[in-house]
Amino acid sequence: MDLLSLIGLTVAIAAILGGQVLEGGHVSSLLQLAAAVIVFGGTLGAVMLQTPFTVFVQGLRMAVWVVVPPRIDYARLVEQMTEWGQLARKEGLLTLERYLEGLEDPFVRKGLQLLVDGTEPEKLKETLEVDLAAFEERLRAAARIWEAAAGYAPTIGILGAVLGLIHVMENLSDPSKLGSGIAVAFVATVYGVGAANLFFLPVARKLQAHIARHVTAREMLLEGFLGIAVGENPRLTAGRMEGYLA
Incomplete structure (x- = not known):
């Protein structure tokens, strides 16, 4: 946690x-229900309007990463690639086929399958780089819903302020109603600016950091697969993989 x-x-x-x-x-x-409905409801609607459903849902699910970050065992990645590299040099690439069955990560499974199929190193690199780019863009698109919320919230807060002032102007003849309208006007602005800068934007930045960790892990795996494909000494491959963590 x-x-x-x-x-x-x-x-x-x-x-x-x-x-x-x-x-x-x-x-x-600072507790104004009307202001909260305007700011948070309006922000949610705006984000939903600009975002495809699957991306929106994934972005919401990724918010858990802020509190419970995804665990990435970099040392285990290096260890696994070193083990596969040594085995491939001793017994050949086909011997790695037995590891395909228990792999859950589709990127690792695909890379290992390409090795077993005897794919040329350049083609292997090209194929995995396409997968890596698509994976990164998919995660970053989901994380961008929080950046979008940070952009919309302050503006919608100002909209709430204007609505509150309209309410004030409509009730100038009734002083008892002026206080609530003015309160909504200012609190809506507080909600919009506060939510953007204290929650939405920090969440977006934290998710981007975790996405970068995922991309680093896949870049390390790509280096490992290339090292195995060209028959490189596993220690050299491990050294290059560890270089991503420097």
Whole structure:
């Protein structure tokens, strides 16, 4: 579990609420249902409008990575490639076929299948690079829904402020209704700017960092498969793979 993310979010919210209290305000004054509906509902709708359904769902699922990051065992990747490389040099590439059955990662399975099929190194590299590029773009497209939310939220917050002021102008003759309208106007702006900068944008950046880790792992695997394909000394291949972690 990524405790730093939870601590960071807690500190950010506590700082905002604490500042409100220190200025003599009340936390309850920041709780406005109408403002929340306008900002968060409007942001959600805008993001859904621009995003294909599958990408939108994947982006929501990836949000879990902020708290529970995907585990990538880089050392195990190097160890596995070294083991396969040694075996291929001793007994030939066809002996790697027995490992295909238990592989869950489609990228690893495809790379190993290409080795077993005797694919030329250049063709193997070209094929796996296409898969890697598609994999990276798929994840980054899903993560971009959080960047989109960060872009829409402040603007929709301003829209909520305008709606609140319209409500104020419509009730100038009734002072009892002015307070609620003004509150919605300012709180909507707080919600929009706060959500964008304290949640949506940080989530997007954290997801991009985890995506980079996934891409690094696949780049390492690509180097490993190429090393095996050309019959390189497994120690040299392992050294190149470890170079990605420097």
